[in-house]
Amino acid sequence: MLRITYGPWGESLAELAEAARAAEEAGADAVWVPELHRSAPVSAAAVAQATSTARVGTAIALAFPRSPMITALEALDLDEISGGRFVLGLGSGVQKLNVDWHHVDWDKPVTHLRETVRNIRAFWADCTTGAPIDLPGEREPMKIRGYRRPYPVQRTEIPIHLAAMGPALTRLAGEIADGWISHELTSPRFLQERILPEIEAGIAKGGRTRNAVEVVTSSCCSVDADPAVARRRSAGMVGFYATVRTYADFFDFHGLADDQQKVIDAFSGATTAGELAGHVSDAMVDALTLSGTRDQVAESIAAYDGIADTIKLTPPTHGLSPDEIRAAQREVIALIRHLNQQGITGGTA
Secondary structure (H helix, E strand, O other): OOEEEEOOOOOOHHHHHHHHHHHHHHOOOEEEEOOOOOOHHHHHHHHHHHOOOOEEEEOOEEOOOOOHHHHHHHHHHHHHHHOOOEEEEEEOOOHHHHHHHOOOOOOOHHHHHHHHHHHHHHHHHHOOOOOOEEEOOOOOOEEEOOOOOOOOOOOOOOOEEEEOOOHHHHHHHHHHOOEEEOOOEOOHHHHHHHHHHHHHHHHHHOOOOHHHOEEEEEEEEEEOOOHHHHHHHHHHHHHHHHOOHHHHHHHHHOOOHHHHHHHHHHHHOOOOHHHHHHHOOHHHHHHHOEEEOHHHHHHHHHOOEOOEOEEEEEOOOOOOOHHHHHHHHHHHHHHHHHHHHOOOOOOOO
């Protein structure tokens, strides 16, 4: 049965924590925090302290600006705060973000992420024993001697999920990770035809079984009694992703190449990121988001059952005022409660 999880929003950390608590009470199996406008580990700490049963995950934390040791330490601390409920979601990010924003070299991201995961797991396994760690690598060699963490750890094997959309990183998730996480616009057809074959290829390469990898599909979700209102709320999120030229194949797969180009042209002109919604077609919103009445969205969610293991619902945020986002968030949390009360999903309620 499809597990329902949620990506809470808050204008403050206190509001973020309260939204996570409300989602947990509604039956969300997990709550996930991103890394763009806040630090993912700090947000995860706030959410972990506000909840008691739901898993707490980063979706995602950036893998390359941090050293693997720092990431490993943050994960151990978050697992302690949450009482063993933490999921470390990692992603490479895109080249521009790494090079221009974080001054991180962009070279062999698959190798870089593979070595990062290896180092994190090795550190977790040996950090309390004092055993030396000596791991060669092209991108992330690790050599640690004379170190022993003096505090106990909640778990030495914390789940690691990898975010990926391209084939090489998606195969890597299937090969080495405990889960795969999508961005917010993954349709059932794209998941089934483009993503799952790559995950399964990675699983085969790693000599694993399908149940070793949790497939987490993320969806921008907007619910309103007026479907047109719901669609317009989601349009800004679609516009945000449409400006990223590396997603051209993704939009073309859905027959939306021309629609994407119109958004890119608008963004290249005088249109700001917050104004992109007006250049996003209804066809884009309908194909790539869960937007409509409660019954319409519930039906769209059901289309992922049997394809994904878990769906992460997130309210639309781009181009909306805080009050608009709050209204959208209330509706999504109410939907989660409804789905769990109806026994439609595999949440915790």
